[in-house]
Amino acid sequence: MTLAINEELLQQYPALKMIFERRSCRSFRSDPLPEDHLKALIESLRWAPSAGNRQPWRFYIVTSEQKKRDLADAAFGQSFIIPAPVVFAVVAVPEESYDRYGDRGRRLFCIQDTAAAVENLMLAATALGYGSCWIGAFDDSAVSQVLSLPSGHQPVAIIPVGRPAGYGRRTERRPSSETVFMVDD
Ligand SMILES: Cc1cc2nc3c(=O)[nH]c(=O)nc-3n(C[C@H](O)[C@H](O)[C@H](O)COP(=O)(O)O)c2cc1C
Structure with a gap:
């Protein structure tokens, strides 16, 4: 991994380290999570930021x-999630954002809010030594049916979490010259 960051900073600030330690895990052991770990993961979801603190999520x-x-099955056969001891599904409730923010809330904020919750969850999972993977490729109505979601609730991500049984190759990132822009006067 080519990481343009001072190693000492990573050692000094564990939260920073988690950002770079996280990677997608697609092979899980099935050992169950202790209750306090599960609670910590749930709290990490609940304490994500959201526009106007609407918390338009389930x-x-x-x-x-x-x-x-x-x-x-609803995720087009991504069966690697099955052995994971716990699988989270993060669901947006667009109308709860619409109530305050109109169309921008419905289209954008509730998706940003739930995405922040997903990232919180994955970083907390990393901190506790678990693997996780953001799964976004699924059939919305099939997931809604599996979870008996009320109509209008939008599944955003499925996240299996568990002890990693292995990892694939680490991914790279595009060069910062392509994606990062310093803006001055
Ligand atoms: C919105 C979104 C949807 C994704 N959907 C899937 C998915 O359906 N299946 C999967 O195996 N990985 C999925 N991923 C994981 C990405 O493939 C992964 O984050 C990316 O390749 C970078 O690798 P890393 O997570 O190891 O850094 C998704 C990630 C995001 C953010």
């Missing part, structure tokens, strides 16, 4: 074998 925690299979 968090589903799936541990049943059958429901995990159903979610994997």
Whole structure:
């Protein structure tokens, strides 16, 4: 990994280190999570920032074998989620953002809010030594059916979490010259 960051900073600030330690995990051991770890992960979701603190989200925690299979089917056969001891589903409630922010809330804020919650979850999982993966490729209506979502609720991400059984190759990032721009007068 080519990381343009001072190693000492990473050692000094563990939260910073978690950002760079996180990587997608697609192979899980099935050991269950201790209750306090599960609670910490749930709190990391709940304490994400959201526009106007509307918290236009619902968090589903799936541990049943059958429901995990159903979610994997809804995610076009991404069966690597099944052995994970816990699978989270993060769901946006666009109307709760619309109430305050109109169309911008419905289209944008509720998605940003739930995305922030997902990242919080993955960083907390990393800090506790778990692997995780953001899964966004799924059939919305199939996921809604598996979770019995009320109409209008929008599934945003499925996130399996568990002890990693292995990792694929580390991903790289595009050069910063392509994606980072310093703006001055
Ligand atoms: C919005 C979004 C959707 C994603 N959907 C999937 C998915 O359906 N299946 C999967 O295996 N990974 C999925 N990923 C994970 C990305 O492939 C991964 O984050 C990217 O390749 C960078 O690798 P890293 O997470 O190891 O840094 C998704 C990530 C994001 C942010």
